[in-house]
Amino acid sequence: MLKGIGVSKGYGIGRVIVLSEGNIEYEYRENCDFAIERKRLNDALKIFVEKNTALAQKLTETVGEKEGEIIMGHIMMMDDPYVRSEMEKYIDEGICAEGAFEKVCNTFIDMFSSVDDEVTKQRAVDVMDIKAEVLTILTGSEAIDLSKVKKGTVLVAKELTPSMTACINKDNVVGLITEIGSKTSHAAILARAMEMPAVLSVEGATEKLKNGELVIVNAMTGEIITNPSNEERGIYLQKRLDYIAERESLSRFIGLPTTTEDGIKVELFANIGTPEDAQMALDYDAEGIGLFRTEFLFMDRTSAPNENEQFEAYKKVLLAMKDKQVIIRTLDIGGDKDIPYMGLTKEENPFLGFRAVRYCLNHRDFFETQLKALVRASHYGNMAVMVPLVTGVDELREVKSMVRKIMDDFSKEDIPYDKNLKIGVMIETPAAAIIADILAKEADFFSIGTNDLTGYTLAVDRGNSNVAYLYSAFAPPVLRLIKNVISEAKKANIPVGMCGEGAADPMLIPLLISFGLDEYSVTPTSVLSTRREISQWTKEKADKIAKKVMAIDTERHVVNQLEKMVQK
Amino acid sequence: MVSKKMTVVNSQGFHMRPAMTFSNAMAKYPCHVIIKYKGIETDGKSIMNIIASGIKCGSEIEIICDGERENEALKEAAEMIESGFGE
Structure with a gap:
């Protein structure tokens, strides 16, 4: 068995054809007749352009506009007046068409590859691609059809x-x-x-x-x-x-609003970990970003990212998502991660230790940099900030006062920002869930993180195989906390979402509908299945199930009951 | 010669599609079009050089147009960049 990265999902069974690329061989000649070589090059490029114009059109029709554009880009690269004149310069020196063409392509392949940016580096592949294609035409070699x-x-x-x-x-x-x-x-x-x-x-x-x-x-x-x-x-x-x-x-669910069968509209967002994932969220038709983790910015490096670098990353996602909401979580990191420059020490219990908002509030300068970048970015889209691992309202107050101070400074300096920037709490500790009524008075929104909430509530490390069997969002204490958080949010009239795996769980969804969850945030690939799942419930049916389930005393019976009622 | 400083606002910076749109639009003007970024001048009619300049979102750049119809060219260039290439 071989292993790689699955980039386009599905299963395929068939027989192999290996495409050997092999360098296209040609005789490098000097002292050529420049008129002849110019004509050879122009003819080859003309064939290249004609062939690819037809291909781009076909792709636009059969696959999509974006895909057609990639090939249009190839044509424009070869129509570039600078590229043409460089090639002609070599030809005028007496170099053969193949040689002149390849030299110029190689210059750009090197230039693109040396730019410190993944997307530009990928353009080098495009030029290699064009090079092979045009050289094939020039040398009259045969390509596999x-x-x-x-x-x-x-x-x-x-x-x-x-x-x-x-x-x-x-x-x-x-x-x-x-x-x-x-x-x-x-x-x-x-x-x-x-x-x-x-x-x-x-x-x-x-x-x-x-x-x-x-x-x-x-x-x-x-x-x-x-x-x-x-x-x-x-x-x-x-x-x-x-x-x-x-x-x-x-x-069938692409482009549809997310509603229950009886027409209750909810929001369906995606969780992402890097700015590049935003496109994937859009491709799967997410209506916003319910959790943008910022840890990626801080990992695998020797010093913390500065304000500008963070600002660019946040802005990138906001611009990609246009007017759709993007909830960005402040740094959620602790002693379980090895990030030398953060000065984190090994702890006996990192998940009960110095992490997330606790670390941030103790490293004010560090945290202020992130908050400044966030407030600056808020100008470029529909952004909200979410604070992780809150256990008391004082933590929320401190974050809010830091943000207010930054906003005051920005106002003086004429730096634009969103004056209505929402600051919410990620509910992932039993403490936060129990005092949801207190937090709801000062938070602009809640987002329930079911993964940690389940672990902390049941005191279970799900990576520990001896106790993992206890880990379940369907345990009555977890369900009660979820219900409490949602109902307190409703009382205070603030939106409440869920960004853990639970939001995509077909067995949990009827309960969430009954409790009145406003926003479901799931991995991009689960967006459509979650939309379908939600569309199959009416409030009445969901209420019936919730009523029954919330009266059950053990996790096992809850799951049995849900299996019976949900999978009918 | 006319010039204008501006910030690149589209999320992808000057990548394939914006570079295509920009060089294509500038090709119709007889004047020279230069993109100045970090002190380096790039031919604004050359898609390949634009891509190689690696101009990212948030970059401060200067567009310089010199020659026939320079004002028109600068106006269109600024509109494209400031609108984020219609992203």
């Missing part, structure tokens, strides 16, 4: 270039495997748009996999199963059919 591969083909390549991906006939190709690529590369974007299972970053795939070999591409886990048994084939064929049926059923 990807649109004519046999039905049931799994394509294997070192790297899938956009033009390769664009030529793929999706009726015949059932899966993609590459050695290079990430979930943000063009190949991944195109594969997702074509709904084709793709596993990238599979080390040595082009050598380990042989032409004609039968493989199973499991893009859910990133696994490639070689030599599958008949039984495995049967299992995965069924999985594939189930997955396709499920996806079709979910696609």
Whole structure:
């Protein structure tokens, strides 16, 4: 079995075709007739432009506008007057068309690769792609016609270039495997748009996999199963059919508002961990961001990010989400993470220790930097700030007074910010849940973090296999706390959401509907299934279940009851 | 010669799509179009050089137009950048 990153979900079963790229060979000539070489280059570029114009049009129609744009970009890159004049300069020196063309491409490949920015680095791949294509035309070599591969083909390549991906006939190709690529590369974007299972970053795939070999591409886990048994084939064929049926059923919910069957509208947001995830949230039709974790900014580095760097990251998400709400959580980190510059010491019980808002309020300068970046970013969208691990209202007061002070300073300096910036509490400790009535008087909103709330309430570390069986959001104490938080929020007339795994749990959803949860925040890939789940309940049906369940005395009976009533 | 300083506001900075839109729009003007960023001058009609400049969201840049129809070119350039390329 081989392993990589599943970037476009699904299952594919088929026979391998390895695309060997191999450098295109040509004879490098000098002292050429520049008139002849100019004409050769112009003719080749003309063919390139014609071919790709047709391809871009086809892609726009069959896959999407964005995908067509990638190829349009290739055309423009070769139409660039600067690029043309550089190539002509070399040709005028007597260098052959291939050589002149390749030199200029290589200059840009080097330039793009050396920019300290992932997106620009990826443009180098585009130029490599164009280079191979034009050199193929110039040298008259033959490229594999990807649109004519046999039905049931799994394509294997070192790297899938956009033009390769664009030529793929999706009726015949059932899966993609590459050695290079990430979930943000063009190949991944195109594969997702074509709904084709793709596993990238599979080390040595082009050598380990042989032409004609039968493989199973499991893009859910990133696994490639070689030599599958008949039984495995049967299992995965069924999985594939189930997955396709499920996806079709979910696609009906794209673009629909999230409402219960009897028309109660709720908000359905996504949880994200990096600015790049915002696009994924939008792709899955999230109506906002219910939890943007800021930890990524602080990890894997030697000093804390400055205000500007943080500001840019927050702003990026706000701009991407346009007027949709984005709830950003302040730093939630403690002794379980090794971040040398933060001066955290190893603790006996890091989850009961010096972390999150406790650390931040004790490192004012550090925290002030984050709050300043957040207040500045608030000008660029619909933003809210959420404070984690609150156990008392004084913590919320302190954060709010710091924010007020920053706002006063900004007003004096004429720095724009959102004067109505909302500051809410992440309810993830039993303490916060029990004093929800007190917190609700001063918080602008609540968001229930079911994962930690469950762990702290039941005093269970779910990573500890001896006690993990106790960990369940369906335990009566957890359900009571959730209900209390929602009802106190309603009394105080503030919105209440949930950003833990519970918000996407089909068994918890009827209870949340009955309690009156306003906002559900789930992983991007669960947005549509959660919307479907919510649409299947009426308030009346949900109330009936909640009434019954809340009277039950043990977790096991709650789950039994819900299984019976929910799965009917 | 006319010029204007501005901030890049679109989230992606000067990446593929904005670079396409910008260089395409500038190509129709006979004047020179220069994007000045961190002291380096980039040809505003060259998509490749724009991408290579790695201008990110939030960057302070200066657009310089010099030659025939320079005022028109600068006006269109500023509109595009300040509106975030319609993002």
